[in-house]
Amino acid sequence: MTTLTRPPVGELLRGWRQRRRLSQLDLANDAEVSARHLSFLETGRARPSRDMVLRLAERLEVPLRERNELLLAAGFAPAYGRRALDHPDMAAVTRALDLVLAAHEPFPALVVDRSWELVMANRAVEVFTAGAPTHLLEPPVNVLRLSLHPDGLAPRVLNLPQWRAHVLHRLAREAELTGDPGLAALHRELAAFPGGTDRSTPDGIAVPLRIRAGDDVLCFLSTVTTFGTAVDLTAAELSVEAFLPADPATARWLAARSPAANPRLPSG
Incomplete structure (x- = not known):
């Protein structure tokens, strides 16, 4: 049986920051956190809160589907549901x-x-x-x-x-x-x-x-x-x-x- 390993949330956040071509300082200023704290989050030396994950995802314009992945990687439940179009x-x-x-x-x-x-x-x-x-x-x-x-x-x-x-x-x-x-x-x-x-x-x-x-x-x-x-x-x-x-x-x-x-x- 194969177990899927989800990348650490810090690695995912760093990937999204780099995809948006932002420096740690740029993102930290935009999200109103210290660049040092953001560096700790990306390297796994600190664990983000649920609110911090969502704040950084908002600043990085991460799609909702991938925001759920960030939350799961950080140990939290997904924030966004998915309903079929024929759902009431x-x-x-x-x-x-x-x-x-x-x-x-x-x-x-x-x-x-x-x-x-x-x-x-x-x-x-x-x-x-x-x-x-x-x-x-x-x-x-x-x-x-x-x-x-x-x-x-x-x-x-x-x-x-x-x-x-x-x-x-x-x-x-x-x-x-x-x-x-x-x-x-x-x-x-x-x-x-x-x-x-x-x-x-x-x-x-x-x-x-x-x-x-x-x-x-x-x-x-x-x-x-x-x-x-x-x-x-x-x-x-x-x-x-x-x-x-x-x-x-x-x-x-x-x-x-x-x-x-x-x-x-x-x-x-």
């Missing part, structure tokens, strides 16, 4: 997500978790999934894999090198900020896909997504919404990504294909 306590979160997704129609919007797996989506997202093979659409659907896979959306992306560079940069940053090995592995997988990388400096206000839809060309700008005050792991790790039309032609194309614009005629 999450009803308000689910309603909020439904409202946000519906409000964005006829524009595509979807909900993803920290691993970029699809949680929810509105009907307009079909513009991205149309023609994708079954193996990319079977749950759990990873939306970044779907977007860059040569069998997925990638062949329809007209500015693939530019969009691919944007996605990989964003994913690499998230892997670095969270320390999540799953995100790092996903980055390695997607970086191996063909498509080229545009390393030039963008000349617009944001990186657009330009795709072919039949004989038409659609252009989108993406926005991200999160629960800024979430204290539940599930809610904290969810984000809504909405794709807004970057030009009037795209807006008209989406509006014309909205169910509201094409109601079904009554039968009989």
Whole structure:
């Protein structure tokens, strides 16, 4: 039987401080503790209190999941729970997500978790999934894999090198900020896909997504919404990504294909 050994809390704290590129003095000043005490905590010469672990984690912007790991390493119970979206306590979160997704129609919007797996989506997202093979659409659907896979959306992306560079940069940053090995592995997988990388400096206000839809060309700008005050792991790790039309032609194309614009005629 294999017993998993959790690293000491001081080692974890030092790792997060270094990941944030802070000196002991910088963190100590920000957390209002002495640099000497922080050094003792990192080397194991002193044991942090529960409040100290949470204070340092807050200053280091440690994700909630990893804050629980810090607490466990220090000998304390986790502070943040995890409830499934279908749990009764999450009803308000689910309603909020439904409202946000519906409000964005006829524009595509979807909900993803920290691993970029699809949680929810509105009907307009079909513009991205149309023609994708079954193996990319079977749950759990990873939306970044779907977007860059040569069998997925990638062949329809007209500015693939530019969009691919944007996605990989964003994913690499998230892997670095969270320390999540799953995100790092996903980055390695997607970086191996063909498509080229545009390393030039963008000349617009944001990186657009330009795709072919039949004989038409659609252009989108993406926005991200999160629960800024979430204290539940599930809610904290969810984000809504909405794709807004970057030009009037795209807006008209989406509006014309909205169910509201094409109601079904009554039968009989």
